[in-house]
Amino acid sequence: MEALKGFIDKDKNLARLLIVFVVVFAICAVLKGSLFLSVSNFQSMGKQFPEFGLLSIAMAFTLFTAGIDLSVVAIANLCAVLMAKVLPTLITPDTAASQATMMILLACGMALMVGVLCGALNGFLIGVIGITPILATLGTQALFMGCAIVMTNGSTLGGLPKQLSTGINSNVAGIPVPILIFVVFAVLSAYIMSRTTLGYKLRMLGTSEKASTFSGFSNVKLYIMNYVLSGLLSAAAGIIMLGRFNSAKADYGASYVMEAILIAVLGGVDPYGGKGNMKGVIVAIIIVQMISSWLNMYEGISNFYRQIIWGALLIFVLIYNYIVNEREKKKAMKG
Numbered sequence: 466m467e468a469l470k471g472f473i474d475k476d477k478n479l480a481r482l483l484i485v486f487v488v489v490f491a492i493c494a495v496l497k498g499s500l501f502l503s504v505s506n507f508q509s510m511g512k513q514f515p516e517f518g519l520l521s522i523a524m525a526f527t528l529f530t531a532g533i534d535l536s537v538v539a540i541a542n543l544c545a546v547l548m549a550k551v552l553p554t555l556i557t558p559d560t561a562a563s564q565a566t567m568m569i570l571l572a573c574g575m576a577l578m579v580g581v582l583c584g585a586l587n588g589f590l591i592g593v594i595g596i597t598p599i600l601a602t603l604g605t606q607a608l609f610m611g612c613a614i615v616m617t618n619g620s621t622l623g624g625l626p627k628q629l630s631t632g633i634n635s636n637v638a639g640i641p642v643p644i645l646i647f648v649v650f651a652v653l654s655a656y657i658m659s660r661t662t663l664g665y666k667l668r669m670l671g672t673s674e675k676a677s678t679f680s681g682f683s684n685v686k687l688y689i690m691n692y693v694l695s696g697l698l699s700a701a702a703g704i705i706m707l708g709r710f711n712s713a714k715a716d717y718g719a720s721y722v723m724e725a726i727l728i729a730v731l732g733g734v735d736p737y738g739g740k741g742n743m744k745g746v747i748v749a750i751i752i753v754q755m756i757s758s759w760l761n762m763y764e765g766i767s768n769f770y771r772q773i774i775w776g777a778l779l780i781f782v783l784i785y786n787y788i789v790n791e792r793e794k795k796k797a798m799k800g
Contacts, residue, residue: 478733478741482748489752493759500762508641512634514754515647516541516705517721518747521728522654523698525746526691528729529658530671531738532591532598534695538721539609540583541703542714544576546613548704549622549713551575556626565628577700583609584696585689592688613715623712633708643705650701655743657694667691671738720772727779728753730786 493501500506520537527534555568583605590601635642658664670677670687677684707713730736731753732746760766760774 476742476744479745479748482732482745482752486748486752486755489755493755497759497762501759506758508636510754510758511641511644512709513757514750515641515643516702516709516718517724517728518647518750518754519650519698519702519705520718520721521725521732521750522651522743522746523695523702524725525729525732525734525741525743526654526658526667526694526698527598527602528671528734528736529667529738529741530688530691531736532688532691533602533726533736534587534692534699535599535602535722536583536587536606536609537695537699537702537725538718539606539613540580540696540699541706541721542717543583543609543613544579544700544703545707545713545717546616546622546715547579548572548576548707549625550616552626552629553624556628560626562628565626566632569626569629569632573704576704577697580696580698580700580703581693582696584693584699587696588689588692591692592685610715617713617715619715621712621714625707625711629708630711633705643709646701646705650698651743651747654694654698655747658743663687663690668739671735671740673739720775723772723775723779724753727775727782730779731782735786736783 520541523537524534552569552572555572556565560568587602587605590596590605591598594601596604633642637645658667666677666682666687667690669680669682670684670691674684677687706717710717728749729741729746732741732743732749734741734746757771760771
């Protein structure tokens with residue numbers, strides 16, 4: 466009991482999220498029984514959440530510094546489109562399997578580098594030029610999406626090498642490859658925010674730019690590093706989307722921006738910066754995926770209602786967090 470109490474006192478938000486996770490899981494299991502608890506459903510969930518999960522972690526990084534990145538989906542799609550343009554020219558039906566694998570890995574590396582460059586542009590506009598994050602990333606969102614539209618002529622790019630979709634949609638020891646990719650990036654992100662000086666500096670920057678400056682930190686470098694991480698994660702999400710859909714388009718995953726913001730806030734990241742951790746974000750990703758899969762089991766609920774549900778949930782979470790924060794402030798003042 467003492468250990469449990471200590472855990473709750475240490476991270477109240479994570480404890481609340483774990484309770485929500487158990488409650489949501491129980492509701493889904495009771496209402497949809499064997500359909501929800503089936504192995505095929507869990508495998509399907511495992512192939513779906515990594516892409517928007519990575520985008521949510523990317524969004525969380527920028528919220529830690531009191532910023533936002535509205536371009537995460539546009540970066541993901543741009544990287545996917547570039548890979549879809551390059552791979553068919555590198556891999557033909559006569560290409561050896563080992564050479565095809567090497568070409569796919571090189572294309573993935575190229576996509577990750579493009580994501581880094583896109584993130585660096587966002588960081589430059591915010592950190593050096595001084596543009597407000599929401600306006601800077603709104604502008605680059607249009608820029609990146611426009612580039613993707615020009616490259617695709619507004620159509621869907623298909624005809625990709627089968628090795629890509631086969632690899633992304635395969636399982637390793639029963640675990641979908643997208644989950645393995647997600648776990649690698651999620652663990653690294655959690656480590657950066659909780660165990661490195663960079664994570665500490667990003668929190669300091671989110672708490673107060675002046676305090677960060679007086680502490681001797683370079684705010685410009687921190688902004689660029691922060692948005693580079695966001696761009697890198699977005700590119701990884703784009704690679705997963707390309708393999709899962711076996712095609713690329715400029716506007717895939719349009720609703721993911723809303724979901725990414727919702728998950729980051731639900732996970733306990735303060736939109737005003739400086740507070741939260743990646744553990745909560747990861748739990749929130751799984752909660753939202755469970756709700757999404759549960760909703761998919763009701764034929765009467767159209768996907769068009771999904772945006773309304775996520776928007777209402779985001780508003781509810783923001784109000785709830787505000788009430789909790791105000792209550793904690795009052796307790797601190799009385800103490």
